[in-house]
Amino acid sequence: MSIEKYNFSEKNILQFDTSRHQLAITTQGLQVYYGNKHALVDGDLEFERYRITSLIGASGSGKSTYLRSLNRMNDNVAKVEGKILYRGLDVNSSKINVYEMRKHIGMVFQRPNPFSKSIRANITFALKEQGLKDKKKLDEIVEVSLKDAALWDEVKDDLDKSAWSLSGGQQQRLCIARTIAMKPDILLLDEPASALDPISTSKIEETLVELKKRYTIIIVTHNMQQASRISDYTAFFHMGHILEYGKTKNVFTTPQIKATNDYISGNFG
């Protein structure tokens, strides 16, 4: 089956009425280049606060590239142009303190990557690096973040064991706990469940739905059921272009763009 040529100028992108919706982060004219390759063209998206937004699309469509640009994880890898507006600041500006910014915009990766340290140290490590020494406070944060990530009951008696002794799904939830321990505003997740079994996946999904009460979540996923199950909004990426963005229900049931329709009904991808 050959991939049809779509008209990339035909887009259907949701824009929020800011008097009724609070925005967490927006991008304007975001361009990403890997060398000569223009991997993301004109990324214009707005993300509503305390909602889950899914980024879907085939491999190489630019969705991960887009996500990683939001907290500057593409620095030194790709050239990123355009604006990323967060609390009135342009995150993509060279004046931004990236290390400080990443505490506000946290990230969880595709493969679980806990540190080779104890479960407790995985969470306290970055906090200690920031100068938090109070043992009681640290213990409290460990407990709260593990509870938020729905991992506390499984590990509360083994906090000093190595993080690698956990199962893949538990490791991934530990990575989520580690990220939310930093009290970020926005949680970026890059296919967090793609390496996990269905049970672990559904646990992660439950966790995310619970977390959206306090965090803005942007998740890249290959799994369209997952996107439709958990997200409020969905953006469809195709060959570096964002073609459709809207309420998840609308995108999945009444897509306005042919490419979206073809992708969702499994004609390519």
Added chain:
Amino acid sequence: MKTKLQNKIALNIIRIIAALVVVILLFLLGDILISGVPHISWHFLTSASQSFESGGGIGIQLFNSVYLLLLTLIISFPISLGAGIFLSEYAPKNLFTSIVRMAIEVLSSLPSVVVGLFGFLLFVVQFQMGFSILSGAIALTFFNLPLLTRNIEESLRAVPNLQREAGMSLGLSKWRTVTRVILPEALPGIITGVVLGAGRVFGEAAALIYTAGQSATNIDFGNWNPFNATSPLNLMRPAETLAVHIWKINSEGVMPDASAVSAGASAVLIIVVLLFNIFARIVGNSLYRKLTATK
């Protein structure tokens, strides 16, 4: 059937080659230990060597070897660590980096006699440091540096990139990520490199003949003031090491028990290298466990 047979033949050939390596090693070790161990006694290990009479020991040489090894590591480890971190984590792909890499390759292929003669001309003669432990340690650093740098670089590189991303995504600077996350994880590999380098340094003779010298001046083990000429810690005294001693007795030794002393010294040399190896691994593993909480 044919592929199965081929596989079997190949497997057996590889097994034989592997066994051969072990047999050669055991034969060597066995020969040295069998002929050397009977000569090892407390007296042999602690007393000074004799030039003309029998009954000499290797106490001073043994101390010199260990001291020289430690000094070399103290000088070369920080430099290698810095260079290794630079090459693995920071080095951009440019002319400077390729010059650094080439310099390391060239340095690692220099023959030890050349390093020794260079050390002799520069440190011993030009800088007037004389035959001294310090000259020897610097010459050995030249030796150890490329090996250790390459090893540290490769150990750091072997740590998955995901760990770097994890550190960065939590708002850690690159430097903190490298020193607090990547380095602890690379520790076992780095220790292997230190052990290999130490074995090489411990057994080195050619580079030391011209730098640390061939005489074992009497030292007073009761005097630990490094600025005193007879102190074991004095950096400027000439210091014959075990390997140099073995070379010397075999080429010009006139004491009646020369062959026995040589055999004993060889056995001690091997045993000390093995002990250092085991010791470094125990220390390294416990450090690794402490840093990474792995059981």
